[in-house]
């Protein structure tokens with residue numbers, strides 16, 4: 175396990191994932207009944223952008239660093255939250271963001287397999303009765319920890335994609351969770367380096383029998399160089415009502431601020447499987 179999210183926190187891919195995540199949680203908050211969130215690849219929870227890892231890559235400067243002054247529009251709900259969390263220089267990852275949005279009866283379950291990162295996560299949430307931290311394999315946790323007692327909620331799957339076969343594993347996980355927890359919302363993040371593996375992933379999902387799937391994608395440039403993170407995607411199963419519209423507005427705003435005018439930049443929210 176070589177991947178450490180501290181090098182990448184706040185980059186364009188985090189902006190996309192976290193702005194959409196906040197939109198999904200807002201929609202879960204629309205009903206009074208409690209929900210649970212399972213974040214299977216949690217990282218360390220929150221990041222210091224002045225730390226040496228973030229300084230070394232400087233990725234956040236071309237990501238969230240360009241959004242500092244925005245207070246209105248589709249990105250504002252997420253940006254207001256991160257400012258409340260101390261941005262800059264503190265940048266809340268998915269666990270800290272979700273935790274800020276929970277009501278008193280909602281729950282957060284975090285899995286992180288890396289020794290040091292799971293220890294950091296445990297320290298961050300020590301004494302929090304609404305948050306459970308597991309040093310546990312994400313893929314195994316998806317079966318072990320679903321469905322939720324609350325009968326509603328979100329499963330966030332955000333792997334580092336550092337090993338072969340991650341797209342296949344993700345397609346399988348989507349099917350497993352859909353069968354165990356039919357009403358659950360699922361959000362799975364993936365990199366877009368070049369088109370072929372993404373196309374194959376979408377085809378596997380379309381043919382896999384799980385209903386009601388949309389793919390949100392954001393590209394900084396034509397995805398033709400397999401060595402570069404040219405874009406990223408978030409597949410959402412059981413998207414809440416009106417989420418697709420909101421996702422389009424969020425991605426359009428991100429493109430306005432993060433796009434560098436390269437050929438092939440853009441975004442799309444497309445249906446992979448009908449309801």
Ligand code: SAM
Nearest residue numbers: 179215216217267268286287288311312332334
């Ligand atoms: N979701 C986080 C956020 O948005 O703030 C970032 C997560 S980062 C992209 C992926 C994390 O997954 C890393 O911290 C890595 O250590 C962890 N990881 C990798 N393989 C794992 C596995 N099989 N089970 C649990 N965690 C894993």
